[in-house]
Every structure is written in structure tokens, then in C-alpha cells.
Amino acid sequence: MNNASPIDVAWMRRAIELAARGIGSTHPNPVVGCVITGRDGHPVGEGYHEQAGGPHAEVNALRMAGPRARGGTAYVTLEPCNHTGRTGPCADALIEAGIGRVVYAVPDPNAQAAGGGEKLRTKDIQVDQGVLRAEAEEVNHVWLHSVRTGRPFVTWKFATTLDGRSAAPDRTSRWITGEAARADVHRKRAECDAIAVGTQTVLDDDPELTVRDEHDRPAGRQPLRVVVGDRDVPETARVRNDRAETLLLPTHDPNEVLRQLDDHQIRHLWLEGGPTLAAAFLRAGLVDQIVAYVAPALLGSGFSAVGDLGAESIDHLRRFTLADVTRLGDDVRLTLTPLGGK
Amino acid sequence: MNNASPIDVAWMRRAIELAARGIGSTHPNPVVGCVITGRDGHPVGEGYHEQAGGPHAEVNALRMAGPRARGGTAYVTLEPCNHTGRTGPCADALIEAGIGRVVYAVPDPNAQAAGGGEKLRTKDIQVDQGVLRAEAEEVNHVWLHSVRTGRPFVTWKFATTLDGRSAAPDRTSRWITGEAARADVHRKRAECDAIAVGTQTVLDDDPELTVRDEHDRPAGRQPLRVVVGDRDVPETARVRNDRAETLLLPTHDPNEVLRQLDDHQIRHLWLEGGPTLAAAFLRAGLVDQIVAYVAPALLGSGFSAVGDLGAESIDHLRRFTLADVTRLGDDVRLTLTPLGGK
Numbered sequence: 001m002n003n004a005s006p007i008d009v010a011w012m013r014r015a016i017e018l019a020a021r022g023i024g025s026t027h028p029n030p031v032v033g034c035v036i037t038g039r040d041g042h043p044v045g046e047g048y049h050e051q052a053g054g055p056h057a058e059v060n061a062l063r064m065a066g067p068r069a070r071g072g073t074a075y076v077t078l079e080p081c082n083h084t085g086r087t088g089p090c091a092d093a094l095i096e097a098g099i100g101r102v103v104y105a106v107p108d109p110n111a112q113a114a115g116g117g118e119k120l121r122t123k124d125i126q127v128d129q130g131v132l133r134a135e136a137e138e139v140n141h142v143w144l145h146s147v148r149t150g151r152p153f154v155t156w157k158f159a160t161t162l163d164g165r166s167a168a169p170d171r172t173s174r175w176i177t178g179e180a181a182r183a184d185v186h187r188k189r190a191e192c193d194a195i196a197v198g199t200q201t202v203l204d205d206d207p208e209l210t211v212r213d214e215h216d217r218p219a220g221r222q223p224l225r226v227v228v229g230d231r232d233v234p235e236t237a238r239v240r241n242d243r244a245e246t247l248l249l250p251t252h253d254p255n256e257v258l259r260q261l262d263d264h265q266i267r268h269l270w271l272e273g274g275p276t277l278a279a280a281f282l283r284a285g286l287v288d289q290i291v292a293y294v295a296p297a298l299l300g301s302g303f304s305a306v307g308d309l310g311a312e313s314i315d316h317l318r319r320f321t322l323a324d325v326t327r328l329g330d331d332v333r334l335t336l337t338p339l340g341g342k
Numbered sequence: 343m344n345n346a347s348p349i350d351v352a353w354m355r356r357a358i359e360l361a362a363r364g365i366g367s368t369h370p371n372p373v374v375g376c377v378i379t380g381r382d383g384h385p386v387g388e389g390y391h392e393q394a395g396g397p398h399a400e401v402n403a404l405r406m407a408g409p410r411a412r413g414g415t416a417y418v419t420l421e422p423c424n425h426t427g428r429t430g431p432c433a434d435a436l437i438e439a440g441i442g443r444v445v446y447a448v449p450d451p452n453a454q455a456a457g458g459g460e461k462l463r464t465k466d467i468q469v470d471q472g473v474l475r476a477e478a479e480e481v482n483h484v485w486l487h488s489v490r491t492g493r494p495f496v497t498w499k500f501a502t503t504l505d506g507r508s509a510a511p512d513r514t515s516r517w518i519t520g521e522a523a524r525a526d527v528h529r530k531r532a533e534c535d536a537i538a539v540g541t542q543t544v545l546d547d548d549p550e551l552t553v554r555d556e557h558d559r560p561a562g563r564q565p566l567r568v569v570v571g572d573r574d575v576p577e578t579a580r581v582r583n584d585r586a587e588t589l590l591l592p593t594h595d596p597n598e599v600l601r602q603l604d605d606h607q608i609r610h611l612w613l614e615g616g617p618t619l620a621a622a623f624l625r626a627g628l629v630d631q632i633v634a635y636v637a638p639a640l641l642g643s644g645f646s647a648v649g650d651l652g653a654e655s656i657d658h659l660r661r662f663t664l665a666d667v668t669r670l671g672d673d674v675r676l677t678l679t680p681l682g683g684k
Contacts, residue, residue, distance in 0.1 A: 161659065162634050162676065163648045164506010172656040279642060292504050294636065296664040296678045300621060300651030306505045309642030314514040317503065322638040325669050332667050334504065334674065336638045 004131040008103055011035045011043070011075040012132040016105070018048040018057070019077045020139050025051045025221065027193035028265035030143040032057040035075040036065045036099070044068040056081065058090040062097050070098035077136045079108040079129070080116035091116040094125070101126040105136030109147045145288065146267040151258040155192065155289040156271045156278055157185065158305035165299035166273070171204045179214075180329030181293040186211050188291065192223050192270035194247075194261055197239075198277035199229035208238040209272070218243050224266065228257055228277055254284045279307035282318070290320060290336040293328070346473040350445055353377045353385070353417040354474040358447070360390040360399070361419045362481050367393045367563065369535040370607035372485040374399040377417045378407045378441070386410040398423065400432040404439050412440035419478040421450040421471070422458035433458035436467070443468040447478030451489045487630065488609040493600040497534065497631040498613040498620055499527065500647035507641035508615070513546045522671030523635040528553050530633065534565050534612035536589075536603055539581075540619035541571035550580040551614070560585050566608065570599055570619055596626045621649035624660070632662060632678040635670070 004012075018033030026032075026049050034057035036045040045068070047060025055063075058080055062069055074080075080090040080102065094102060102125055108114040117127050137144060142153040159177045160166050167173040175182065189195055190211040197207065211219040222244035227233055230250050239246055247264070249257055261269060271281060281287050292305075309318065320336035327333075346354075360375030368374075368391050376399035378387040387410070389402025397405075400422055404411055416422075422432040422444065436444060444467055450456040459469050479486060484495040501519045502508050509515040517524065531537055532553045539549065553561040564586035569575050572592050581588055589606070591599055603611060613623060623629050634647075651660065662678035669675075 160504070160506065162502070162506070162632075162636075162678070163646050164502065164504070168653055168656045168658065170655045174656060176656070176659065282640065282642075290504075294504075294676070295659075296662045296676065298624065298648055298651060298660045298662075299653045299656075299658070300624075300646075300648050300660075301653050304505050304642075306640055306642050309640060311510055311641045311643050313512045314510045314516060314518070314641075316510065317518065317637075317639050317641055319637075319639045322669070322672050322674065325667060325674050327664070327667050330661075330664050332664065332674070332676065334636070334638065336504070 007041070008075070008128070008131050011037060012077070012103065012105055012136070014046065015075045015077050016132060016135050016139055018046055019136070022049050022051070023139070024191040027052060028267050030078055030140050032076065032078045034058045034061040034077070036061045036069050037073045037075075038065070038068045039071040039100075044072060053086050056087055056090050059087065059093055062093055065097070071100045073101040073103060074099050076102065076104045078106050078140065079104045079114065080120070081108065081113040082116040082119050083113045089116065091119045094120065095123050099125060101128070103128045103131055105129070105131055105133050106140065106144070109144060142268045150262060152194070152261050152266045152269040153288050154258070154269045154271055154281060154286055155291055156281060156287045157188070157291045158273055158278065159293040159295065160305050161295055161297045161299050163298045163300065164304050165302040166275070166305040167204070167303040168299060169302050171303070173205065176295045176297065177293045177331045178295070178329045181331040181333065183214055184328050184333060185293070186213070189223060189270055190219055192268040194224040194226050194264075194266040194268070195270045195272060196226035196228055196257070196277070197272045198274050199227055199231035199233060200276065201272065201274045202227055202233055202237055202239055203231070204274070206238050207272075208241065208243065210243050223270065224264065226257070226261065226269075228252070252280060254281045254286045258286065273305060275304055275307035278305060279309055282306065282309060288338065292334045292336070294332045294334060296330060349383070350417070350470070350473050353379060354419070354445065354447055354478070356388065357417045357419050358474060358477050358481055360388055361478070364391050364393070365481070366533040369394060370609055372420055372482050374418065374420045376400045376403040376419070378403045378411050379415045379417075380407070380410045381413040381442075386414060395428050398429055398432050401429065401435055404435055407439070413442045415443040415445060416441050418444065418446045420448050420482065421446045421456065422462065423450065424457040424461050425454055431458065433461045436462065437465050441467060443470070445470045445473055447471070447473055447475050448482065448486070451486060484610045492604060494536070494603050494608045494611040495630050496600070496611045496613055496623060496628055497530075497633055498623060498629045499530070499633045500615055500620065501635040501637065502647050503637055503639045503641050505640045505642065506646050507644040508617070508647040509546070509645040510641060511644050513645070515547065518637045518639065519635045519673045520637070520671045523673040523675065525556055526670050526675060527635070528555070531565060531612055532561055532563075534610040536566040536568050536606075536608045536610070537612045537614060538568035538570055538599070538619070539614045540616050541569060541573035541575060542618065543614065543616045544569055544575055544579050544581055545573065546616070548580050549614075550583065550585065552585045565612065566606065568599070568603065568611075570594070594622060596623045596628045600628065615647060617646055617649035620647060621651055624648065624651055630680065634676045634678070636674045636676060638672060
């Protein structure tokens with residue numbers, strides 16, 4: 001919808017704001033926001049999808065609106081679903097409420113849930129789509145990527161000195177970056193639904209791989225912990241404690257890792273290393289985002305964050321788009337995305 | 343001077359702005375700016391030290407002011423000199439012009455030139471010092487460092503991938519960073535008076551080590567080129583061409599390098615590597631600033647910008663202060679200074 005009215009744009013923008021509140025809580029579902037305006041154009045309800053298993057955005061907004069929804073317009077960031085999961089189809093809820101017009105930003109790419117727009121049209125509801133589509137795709141880009149490609153979106157995170165050392169020669173690495181950077185890691189872990197490391201990292205660092213706050217208290221919702229590789233994980237390893245679920249994947253094939261995680265409905269994998277695992281994902285072209293925390297420090301020796309990528313000359317340099325640069329305390333966070341895409 | 347009047351502060355700020363115009367052109371002299379206000383407090387002259395051998399800031403300002411300087415105030419960023427070099431003492435010039443008051447920001451640390459303030463007082467000129475001293479020190483920090491320590495200020499520059507590679511396994515390194523970063527290197531080279539590399543870098547890259555503009559044309563003033571190390575530099579090496587002077591220093595001792603450069607009145611050394619030379623300077627504690635250009639790219643193998651620093655565990659991490667982060671095109675420039683000082 002190229003010539004959307006300013007009113008449609010304004011309400012869709014609000015719906016996108018609402019959708020964003022669900023980031024990190026709706027896995028394996030998308031984030032969705034909804035605004036309902038009444039017959040006179042004034043807002044009468046709004047809502048968002050708060051967590052998987054809970055009501056969809058449209059249902060929350062309809063509940064707030066009550067009978068005032070009749071003859072009104074529903075603005076939804078994603079095409080209303082047409083399937084019965086843990087909740088009924090949103091298309092039906094909108095029809096029952098007597099909504100006169102539905103405006104949505106992004107068509108549902110999920111074959112299982114799509115068709116909501118079509119069903120609404122058959123009930124003589126005016127349906128418009130594409131308003132603020134780019135912005136609405138952005139807020140949902142992880143979920144859309146996952147549904148469209150059939151595998152989780154992969155973010156590779158590492159911390160490094162300015163000379164590219166992620167661990168000293170004796171494999172110690174705590175801590176290269178400061179508190180602000182480490183707190184940021186926990187915020188970003190919380191937005192994912194799985195955290196993966198290789199067995200070497202478990203043996204070297206014994207990480208717990210949980211999301212914790214600034215007082216080191218674990219968050220209520222914890223991503224799935226994933227340990228990749230053939231080596232045995234000791235029974236006493238912290239990654240095996242009861243603070244979160246853990247999945248051991250005795251493979252070295254990144255495609256196999258993502259296949260298994262897709263079976264677990266993982267949409268966003270947070271890959272923490274080490275170098276062998278990171279190199280395997282990079283070589284397979286399976287890294288969708290890189291988040292690097294760079295400390296203003298030098299080691300001069302030790303281990304890089306990434307293992308051999310097969311580069312022999314500078315012509316083999318792997319370039320990325322620099323999507324963001326943010327200072328975090330004494331450190332700098334660089335966010336990279338693949339060249340020519342996201 | 344802790345309670346400087348707003349008027350004194352305003353004119354000194356202007357004098358500092360003027361001083362900054364000389365950065366990169368006054369070696370081996372400091373940058374200096376001067377504003378003269380007449381008897382009625384209105385500005386009547388201003389000037390700065392434009393280049394070594396040319397008139398000092400005070401003389402330029404006095405020339406503009408002419409007879410209107412009589413009974414007025416001179417604001418100078420550095421204590422007026424009291425010695426005859428290629429030009430006469432500025433203290434005398436101020437006395438002859440009939441200046442009634444002199445305000446300066448920073449006392450001259452150079453034993454040879456100091457005493458100007460004292461001489462002015464003996465002529466019943468009111469002398470106040472310390473106005474905006476910190477800002478005035480900042481604009482002159484390279485020269486002040488050099489005079490106070492008796493050795494050049496050393497900036498180590500390197501370009502690196504995000505995984506800390508400054509050259510591929512076959513030693514190729516052109517180009518890791520993009521045009522904006524490389525243009526920035528030339529601007530910063532131009533602010534220094536010597537550029538140093540090790541012999542290995544000459545053999546690997548055959549750099550010209552000149553300052554060039556965006557059309558690859560050499561600048562008028564060129565820093566001294568310095569090649570450090572025992573290995574022979576081929577007669578055909580570009581660093582030996584006639585576009586700038588070249589100094590070969592067959593030593594591996596950074597202290598010896600700086601001693602010799604101090605003899606050549608070098609105030610600011612721009613150290614470009616390679617890893618062995620950089621490590622030697624870092625180990626000797628002789629790096630005053632690090633300028634790193636980080637490309638959003640990975641190699642996975644190759645050479646680091648810095649050689650072994652003797653680190654065995656993370657406790658040996660060398661930390662620096664992150665003084666600046668600037669995005670340059672697709673790359674990021676990080677500027678580091680020693681912890682707890684500059």
C-alpha cells in the first residue's frame with residue numbers, strides 16, 4: 001500500500017510500538033501489535049502478543065475495545081492468523097466482533113497460519129495490506145527469517161581485544177570486556193531462545209549460559225542451552241545445572257545443529273563460540289548477524305575468536321556491513337550483518 | 343588563575359582557536375595563538391604561529407594591531423618566549439609595542455625559551471597566567487609532551503580486521519580498510535613530523551610513507567620517513583624516492599629510535615608497524631596513543647598488528663583508555679590513550 005493515509009500510518013506505527021514490547025517473550029511465535037479504532041475513528045483498544053500460549057494481539061485489543069469495536073478498523077502488524085493453535089483464529093475473532101476494516105502490514109509467511117486476510121474478505125470486511133511493511137518486518141525480522149528460511153536466525157557473539165584475542169595463551173578470558181558490555185550480553189541473550197557453545201568452551205570456561213541481571217540473579221524465562229560437539233560434557237558442568245534446559249548436540253555440522261533447533265522451534269540462536277564452532281558456522285554461510293564487543297586492550301598472544309576460514313591472501317577477506325557502533329562503558333559493540341542484506 | 347573574568351576566558355578561547363590552525367605546520371615549534379585588545383577592550387589584532395621559521399603568534403597579532411596595541415592586553419596561549427632563535431624574543435616585541443597587560447595560558451616548559459613572563463613583569467607589565475590552561479595544553483599536547491619528556495610523542499597506528507588480522511597468511515594487506523579510513527590516515531600523518539616502519543614492512547608492502555591527498559598527489563610538506571631495523575632496504579624501495587627525506591635507523595631499541603629522532607627535533611612520531619616494531623614500543627612503554635582502524639571483516643588466519651607482548655594469562659591484558667570512537671565510511675576508528683593519563 002504505497003499511498004497509505006496519514007491516519008493509517010499513525011495507527012500502524014502505534015501497533016508496531018506495541019509489537020516491540022513482546023520481543024524476547026513470544027518464542028516461537030512472532031511479535032504482533034494491534035490497535036482498534038471505533039466507527040468514529042477514535043482508538044478504542046490496543047494490545048500485543050505478550051507470550052506464546054497467551055492471547056494474540058488482536059484478541060487483547062478486542063477485549064479492551066468491547067462492543068466499541070463494531071464497525072471499526074483493526075490495525076495489525078501481521079496478517080491475522082487463520083488457524084487454531086493454543087488459541088482460536090484471530091480472523092474469526094475480528095469477524096465476530098463486527099470489525100468493518102482490517103489493515104495489516106506484513107502478510108503471514110507461515111503456510112499453516114496464512115489465509116486470514118482472504119477469510120476476512122469473504123465476510124465483506126475491507127482488507128488493506130502493506131502499511132509500514134518495512135518497519136513491521138524489521139520488528140519481526142528474526143521470526144520472519146526463521147519462517148522463510150526454515151532455520152533459526154543466527155547471531156554470533158564474541159568479545160575480543162583490539163588485537164583480536166578472545167583468550168590468553170592459557171585459555172583464560174575473564175574478563176576482556178567490562179561490566180556494561182557484559183550486562184548488554186545478558187540483555188541480548190534474553191532476546192534469543194537458544195544459546196550455543198562448543199564443548200571446548202564448556203571445558204575451558206564452564207559457563208552457565210543463563211540470562212542474569214546486574215545482581216547475577218537468573219531471569220524468569222531462560223533460553224535453551226545448547227552444547228555442540230562430540231566431547232563429553234562433565235556431569236558437574238554448570239551448563240547442566242537446573243536453571244535452564246540443556247540440549248547436547250554431538251555433531252560438528254552447523255546445518256545439523258540448525259535442523260535440530262528448528263525441530264525445537266528455536267527462532268533465534270545466540271552463538272557464543274568458541275573459534276571452531278564460529279568458523280564452522282561462518283564457512284557454512286550460516287551467520288546472520290555478528291555482535292562483537294571490542295575492548296581497548298591488547299594481549300599480543302592467545303586465541304582468536306574465530307578459527308581458520310581458509311583465507312590465504314587478502315582477497316579472501318570476508319566483508320560485512322557495519323550495521324551499528326555503540327560505546328558501552330569502556331568497550332565498543334560492533335554489529336555486523338551480511339553484505340547486501342540483513 | 344582560577345577566577346578568570348569572562349572577558350579573559352573569551353579572548354583566550356579565541357587565541358586557542360587560532361593556535362589550532364597551526365597544527366601540523368609548526369614542527370618543531372609549538373602551536374601558539376594570540377589576540378590583542380586595545381585600551382578600550384575591543385580586539386585590534388590576532389595571529390598565530392603559522393610555521394617554523396615564520397613570525398610567532400604575538401608578532402603577527404602586533405602587526406595587525408599596529409599602534410592600537412599600546413596600553414592594550416595580549417592574550418597568548420603559551421608564555422611569550424624570551425630567546426632569540428630565527429626570530430627575536432616575543433617578550434621584547436610586546437614591551438616595544440607598549441602592551442599594558444599580558445595574559446597567557448601555559449608557562450613555557452622549554453628552559454631555553456622560558457622567562458618571558460618574568461621579563462615582562464620587570465617592565466611593569468601586568469602578567470596573569472593559567473587562563474584556560476587545560477584547553478591550551480590540549481591543543482599543544484604533543485609539543486608539551488615532547489619538551490617535558492625529552493622524546494617524541496608516539497602514535498601507533500594500525501588497521502585490522504575484527505578478528506585482529508592486519509595481514510593475510512601470504513602477508514598481503516591491501517586493503518583491509520576502505521577509502522574513508524585511508525584518507526584519514528593521510529590527514530593524521532600530515533599532523534606528525536615523522537613516520538616510522540620496520541624493515542619487514544618495507545620488504546612486504548613497499549610503502550612510500552608520504553602524505554597524499556584523495557587524488558594521490560603528495561602534500562607540500564612531508565614528514566620525515568624513518569625505517570627501523572638491521573635489514574637492508576633495497577635501493578629501489580619507494581621509501582627511498584625523492585618525495586620526502588628518509589632516515590634509516592639500524593637498531594631494534596625503541597629508546598634509541600626516539601633518542602635519534604629527538605636529535606632531529608621530531609615532536610610527533612607516527613608509528614605504522616609492523617608487529618615486531620609495535621611490540622617493542624609497547625613493551626618499552628613508549629606508545630602514547632593508539633589509533634586503530636577496524637574493518638567489519640574477518641580473515642580467520644594471518645598476522646596480528648602486534649607481536650608477542652609476553653602475555654601468558656588474561657591477567658597480563660594491557661588496558662588503555664578509550665578516548666574516541668569514530669565511524670569512517672564502513673570502518674571504525676578507535677583512539678586509545680594510556681590508562682590514567684594522556
